[in-house]
Amino acid sequence: MNAEQANNQSTEQKKKKVDSPFKRSAKDFYKKLKKNKSALIGGYLIIALIIIAIVGPFFTVYDPVHDTDYMVKLQGPSAEHWFGTDHHGRDVFTRVIHGLGITLGIGFFATILGGIVGVLVGIISGYYGGRVDSIIMRLMDVLLAFPGILLALALISILGASLQNVVIAVSIFAIPTFARIVRGSTLATKNLEYIDAMRALGASDARIIFKHIFPNILSPIIVQASLFVATAILSASGLSFLGLGAQPPSPELGAILSNGRDFMWDAGHIALFPGLGIMIILLAFNVFGDGLRDALDPKMKK
Amino acid sequence: MFQFIVRRLLQLIPVLLGVTILVFSLMHLSPGNPAHIIAGESAPKDTVEQIEERLGLNDPILVQYGNFLKDVVTLDFGNSWRTSLPVSEELWPKFWVTFELSVYSTIFSIFLGLIAGIISAVRQYSVADVSIMLVALFGLSMPNFWLGLMLMQWFSINLGWLPATGWGSAEQIVLPVITLGTMGAAVIARMTRSSMLDVVTQDYIRTARAKGLSERLVIYKHALKNALIPVVTVVGLQFGSLLAGAVLTESVFAINGMGKLIVDRILARDFPTVQAAVLVIAVIFVLVNLLVDISYKFLNKRIDLD
Numbered sequence: 217m218n219a220e221q222a223n224n225q226s227t228e229q230k231k232k233k234v235d236s237p238f239k240r241s242a243k244d245f246y247k248k249l250k251k252n253k254s255a256l257i258g259g260y261l262i263i264a265l266i267i268i269a270i271v272g273p274f275f276t277v278y279d280p281v282h283d284t285d286y287m288v289k290l291q292g293p294s295a296e297h298w299f300g301t302d303h304h305g306r307d308v309f310t311r312v313i314h315g316l317g318i319t320l321g322i323g324f325f326a327t328i329l330g331g332i333v334g335v336l337v338g339i340i341s342g343y344y345g346g347r348v349d350s351i352i353m354r355l356m357d358v359l360l361a362f363p364g365i366l367l368a369l370a371l372i373s374i375l376g377a378s379l380q381n382v383v384i385a386v387s388i389f390a391i392p393t394f395a396r397i398v399r400g401s402t403l404a405t406k407n408l409e410y411i412d413a414m415r416a417l418g419a420s421d422a423r424i425i426f427k428h429i430f431p432n433i434l435s436p437i438i439v440q441a442s443l444f445v446a447t448a449i450l451s452a453s454g455l456s457f458l459g460l461g462a463q464p465p466s467p468e469l470g471a472i473l474s475n476g477r478d479f480m481w482d483a484g485h486i487a488l489f490p491g492l493g494i495m496i497i498l499l500a501f502n503v504f505g506d507g508l509r510d511a512l513d514p515k516m517k518k
Numbered sequence: 519m520f521q522f523i524v525r526r527l528l529q530l531i532p533v534l535l536g537v538t539i540l541v542f543s544l545m546h547l548s549p550g551n552p553a554h555i556i557a558g559e560s561a562p563k564d565t566v567e568q569i570e571e572r573l574g575l576n577d578p579i580l581v582q583y584g585n586f587l588k589d590v591v592t593l594d595f596g597n598s599w600r601t602s603l604p605v606s607e608e609l610w611p612k613f614w615v616t617f618e619l620s621v622y623s624t625i626f627s628i629f630l631g632l633i634a635g636i637i638s639a640v641r642q643y644s645v646a647d648v649s650i651m652l653v654a655l656f657g658l659s660m661p662n663f664w665l666g667l668m669l670m671q672w673f674s675i676n677l678g679w680l681p682a683t684g685w686g687s688a689e690q691i692v693l694p695v696i697t698l699g700t701m702g703a704a705v706i707a708r709m710t711r712s713s714m715l716d717v718v719t720q721d722y723i724r725t726a727r728a729k730g731l732s733e734r735l736v737i738y739k740h741a742l743k744n745a746l747i748p749v750v751t752v753v754g755l756q757f758g759s760l761l762a763g764a765v766l767t768e769s770v771f772a773i774n775g776m777g778k779l780i781v782d783r784i785l786a787r788d789f790p791t792v793q794a795a796v797l798v799i800a801v802i803f804v805l806v807n808l809l810v811d812i813s814y815k816f817l818n819k820r821i822d823l824d
Contacts, residue, residue: 354532354533354536355536357532357533357536358533358536358537358539358540361533361534361536361537361800361803361804362537362762362796362799362800362803363758363759363761363762363799363800363803364758364759364762364763365762365763365765365766366761366762366765366796366799366800369762369765369780369781369784369796370540370541370544370792370796372784373544373548373784373789373792373796374543374544374547374548375548376548377784377785446659450661453661454661454663454766457661457663457766457769458765458766458769458781459781459785460781460784460785473663473664473667476667477667477770480667480670480671480675481675484671484675487664487667487668487671488668488671491661491664491667491668494661494664495656495659495660495661495664498658498659498660498661499655499656499659502655502658502659503655
C-alpha cells in the first residue's frame with residue numbers, strides 16, 4: 217500500500233516537472249521578449265495606455281458628453297481645460313481620456329473576434345489540407361482582394377453606420393490575415409515527428425490541434441495580433457472619421473477628430489489631440505509588434 | 519515563365535468571381551427594399567412594383583446575378599439610385615482623380631522611401647540612420663486623415679501657402695500627395711533598409727569589394743539591384759492600399775474622387791454606385807498584385823541565372 221502510494225507520488229512529481237506545451241511556449245516567449253528592447257518599450261507603453269484608459273476616467277473633472285458649457289466653447293488649451301474645449305464647450309482632455317478606452321477596446325475586441333475565427337479557419341485549412349484547404353484559401357483570397365479599408369467600407373454599406381458594425385467589419389477584415397499566417401505555421405508543424413507520434417498513440421484530431429499544434433504556432437499569432445490591433449484601430453478610427461462609425465456625442469478618438477475637422481479654422485486643437493492619441497496607440501503597437509517579430513523570428517537568430 | 523503567367527491568370531478567375539459575388543450580395547444582404555429606396559418610403563404601391571419589375575428584382579437570384587455579371591463585363595453598372603445618371607458616367611471622371619492621386623502618392627513614397635532607406639542602410643547605426651528610422655516609425659503610425667488635417671492647419675490656415683481643398687492645380691496636389699504617400703514612404707524606407715542590409719552581408723558583395731571596386735559602385739550597382747526585389751512587392755501592395763487610403767485623404771481635402779463618392783453614396787444608400795466603385799478598386803488591386811507576382815518571379819529568375 218505504502219509502496220504504491222510512493223510510486224504514485226513519484227509519477228505525479230515527474231508529471232509536474234514537464235510543463236504543458238502551453239506553459240513551455242509561454243515561458244519561452246517571455247524569455248525572448250525580455251531580450252528585445254523595443255518589444256519591452258512597446259509593451260510598457262501599451263500597459264501604460266491601458267492603465268490610463270481604465271483609471272483615467274475616474275480622475276477627470278468633467279463629463280465627456282454631458283458637461284456642455286457654451287460660455288467657454290472653442291477655447292484653446294488652458295489651465296482649466298488642458299486640451300481646450302470643443303464647440304459645445306466640452307473639455308477635450310476629458311473626451312480624449314474617455315475615448316482612449318473606447319478606441320483601444322475596439323482594437324482589442326475586433327482583433328480577438330477576428331483572430332479567433334481566423335486562427336480556427338487557418339488551422340483547419342492547414343491541418344486537413346486537400347479540398348477543404350483550397351476552398352477556404354480561395355475564400356480568403358476573395359476577402360484579401362479588397363485592400364485596406366475598402367472591405368470594411370463594403371461591409372458597412374450592408375450593415376449600416378454604427379460603432380458596433382465597424383467592429384464587425386474590422387473583425388471580418390482580420391480573418392484572412394490571421395488565416396494565412398496560421399495555415400502556413402500549421403503546415404510547417406503538422407508533419408513534425410512528435411505530431412506523428414501523437415497520432416500513433418491515438419490522439420484525436422481536436423486534441424492534436426488544440427494541445428499540440430496550437431501552442432507551437434502561438435508566437436506568429438501573437439505577433440500578428442499585436443500588429444493587427446494597430447490596423448484595427450487605424451481602420452476603425454478612420455471609419456468614425458468618415459462618419460461611418462462611432463456617432464457624434466461618442467468620445468471615440470476618430471469621432472472627436474471628425475468633429476474637430478469642422479472647426480479647423482478657429483479651433484485646430486480639437487483635431488490635434490485625439491489624433492496624437494491615435495498616433496501614440498499605433499506607435500506602441502507597432503514598436504511592440506516589430507520587436508516581437510524580431511525576437512521570435514528564427515531567421516534573425518544568428 | 520509563360521506557364522507561370524497562365525497559371526496565375528487562371529487562379530484569378532475564382533477570385534474575381536468571388537469578388538463579384540461579394541459585391542453583388544452587398545445590395546441583397548442589406549435590409550430594406552431597393553425599390554423603396556429609389557421611390558421613397560411613401561411611394562404608391564404600383565410605382566414600387568414597376569421599379570421592382572424594371573430592376574428585375576422579382577427574378578430568381580441566380581438570374582439576377584447572371585445579369586449583374588453580364589453588366590460588369592460590359593462595364594455597364596446601371597443607373598445611380600441617387601442621381602439617376604448612368605453609374606459609369608459618374609464614376610470614370612472620379613476614378614481618374616483617385617488614380618492620379620494614387621499614382622503621384624506612389625511616386626512620392628517610392629522616391630522618399632528609397633532615398634531614406636538607402637541612406638539608412640549605408641550608414642547603419644549612424645545618427646542619420648537612427649533619425650530616419652525614428653521618423654519612419656512615426657510615419658507608419660500616423661493616421662493619414664490626421665496628418666492631412668495637421669498639414670492643412672499649418673500650410674493652408676496658418677501660413678496660407680497652399681490651398682486647403684480641391685484637386686487639379688499644382689498647389690492643390692502637394693498636401694494630399696504628402697498625406698497619402700507618407701505611410702507608404704515609411705514602409706518602403708524600412709523595407710529598403712532591411713533588404714539592403716541583408717544583401718551587403720552576402721559573399722558576392724565581399725567579392726566585389728575585394729576586387730577593388732569603389733564603395734559607390736558596390737552599393738549602387740551590385741547591392742541595390744538585388745535589394746530592390748522585395749521592395750517591388752511592397753510597392754505593389756502599397757499601390758492597392760493607397761487606392762483604398764485615398765478614401766480618407768479625399769474626405770480630408772474635399773477632393774471629388776472615387777473615395778468620396780463611395781462614402782457619400784454609402785450614406786445615401788446608392789448601392790449601384792457603391793458596388794461599381796468597390797468592384798473597380800478590388801479588380802485593380804488584384805491585377806496590380808498579379809503584376810507584382812510576375813515581376814517578382816522575373817527578377818528572381820535573373821538571380822538564379824547569375
